[in-house]
Amino acid sequence: FIGTETYEGDIALPELLEDLAALGMASVLVEGGAKVAKAFLAEGLVDRIVLFQGQEPIGRSGIVSPIDANHIPAGFRKLRDMRFGEDSYAEWIRDI
Numbered sequence: 001f002i003g004t005e006t007y008e009g010d011i012a013l014p015e016l017l018e019d020l021a022a023l024g025m026a027s028v029l030v031e032g033g034a035k036v037a038k039a040f041l042a043e044g045l046v047d048r049i050v051l052f053q054g055q056e057p058i059g060r061s062g063i064v065s066p067i068d069a070n071h072i073p074a075g076f077r078k079l080r081d082m083r084f085g086e087d088s089y090a091e092w093i094r095d096i
Contacts, residue, residue, distance in 0.1 A: 013043050038066040041073060047094045049076060055086045 002019055005012040020028060030040050040046050051069055067073065072092050081090040 010039065013039060013045055017045060034064055034066045041066065046073075047096075048079075049073075049092045051088075051090050053088045053090075 002016075002023070004019075005015045017028065030036060030046075049067065049072060051065070051067075053069075057063070069090055072078075076092040076094050079091045079093050081088065083089075
């Protein structure tokens with residue numbers, strides 16, 4: 001475990017990633033809900049976006065995503081997309 005700084009009650013994400021980098025981690029997979037995804041996107045800490053979409057919603061009303069394939073943030077380009085039966089996969093990377 002590592003200690004984390006907070007900012008206005010939330011984890012200070014840039015500082016967290018700096019701490020992880022100091023431990024030798026060069027890549028982090030962020031898998032969380034909409035709030036976590038929005039936070040990383042808002043801080044400009046995302047280099048790759050991967051979206052999976054199936055035909056059936058999860059839960060009664062589905063799960064709201066902070067982004068969708070038609071609203072990818074500026075500065076990203078599509079790397080690939082694939083279909084697996086009725087499901088789809090799409091991936092974008094940040095232009096660096």
